[in-house]
Amino acid sequence: MKAVSERYGETEVVVKAFEAGNDILLYPSNIASSIAAIKEKVLSGAIDSVELDERCLKVLKAKYHAIIKTKENPPINPLELDFAKTNIYEKAITVLKNDDFIPIKDIYSKIATVSVGVAPEGFEERLNFYSQTDRFHAYSGIEVKEDLMDTLKTYDIVIFNLHANHMWPFRDFGYPKGWREMLKAIPKSCKTIVQFFGNPYVIDEKTNFEAVDAVVLAYENTSTAQERVAQLIFGS
Secondary structure, eight states: OHHHHHHHOTTHHHHHHHHTTOSOOSSOSOHHHHHHHHHHHHHHTSSOHHHHHHHHHHHHHHHIIIIISOOOOOOOOHHHHHHHHHHHHHHHOEEEEESSOOSOOOTTSOEEEEEEESOOSSHHHHHTTTOOEEEEEESSHHHHHHHTHHHHTTOSEEEEEEEOSOOSSHHHHTOOTTHHHHHHTOOTTSEEEEEEESOGGGOOTTOOOTTOSEEEEOSSOSHHHHHHHHHHHTTO
C-alpha cells in the first residue's frame, strides 16, 4: 500500500510484509531487489530458511490445486454457500467501542433506528425479531442533526446506521455528508449505538465517539452484514 511503501521504501516494505506473515504480495514495486533483500535476511539468519521453505511450499500447493490438478468441481449447494457467507460476515464484525451496553438487555426500551444514507436492506427487518422500534431515515447527517435530534431525545436507545454507497476513498468513502457533525450533536439523554456499513478507513484518530456508548464496524453495506449486526447487538 502506498502509505506503507512511502514510509519504509519499496524493498523494505516487502521484507516487513514477509516477516509479518504475508506469503503473497500484489504488485511489489521492485521484485528483484525484494527477493535479494529477503535472501540476505535468510543468509544472515534473521529469517529461518525452514520457515521460508514451508511458506513457499504452501503457495506451490495452492497453485497446484487451483491450476494444475484437474478435477471435477462438485456442484455448489446454494444453502452451503449462503451459510459460508453468513459466517464470514459474522466473524468480520468488529465492536470498536462498547461501554457495557451491547448486547441490548432491555428489549422493552423505547428504541429508535436512524438509517443515514442509502436505504437499509436487512437491518430493521431483523430487529423485528427482538423488539419494536421506531424507524427514521435521512440522506445526510446534517438532516439528522437539524430535523431529528429533538425527537430522538425522547427515546431510551437510538441506533444510528451509517450506510455507504461505495467503498472507494473519494467522497468520504461513500458515507453520507455531515455524519461527523451528527456524532457531535447526539443527545446525552439516551443510550446510542453508531454502526458503519461500509469502508472502515473513514474512521481516523480525529473521529469523536465520546457521545456514543457503542461503535460497530460491519465493513460492507449488504443485507447479510446488516442482518448479522442486528443479531449481534441483541446478543443472538
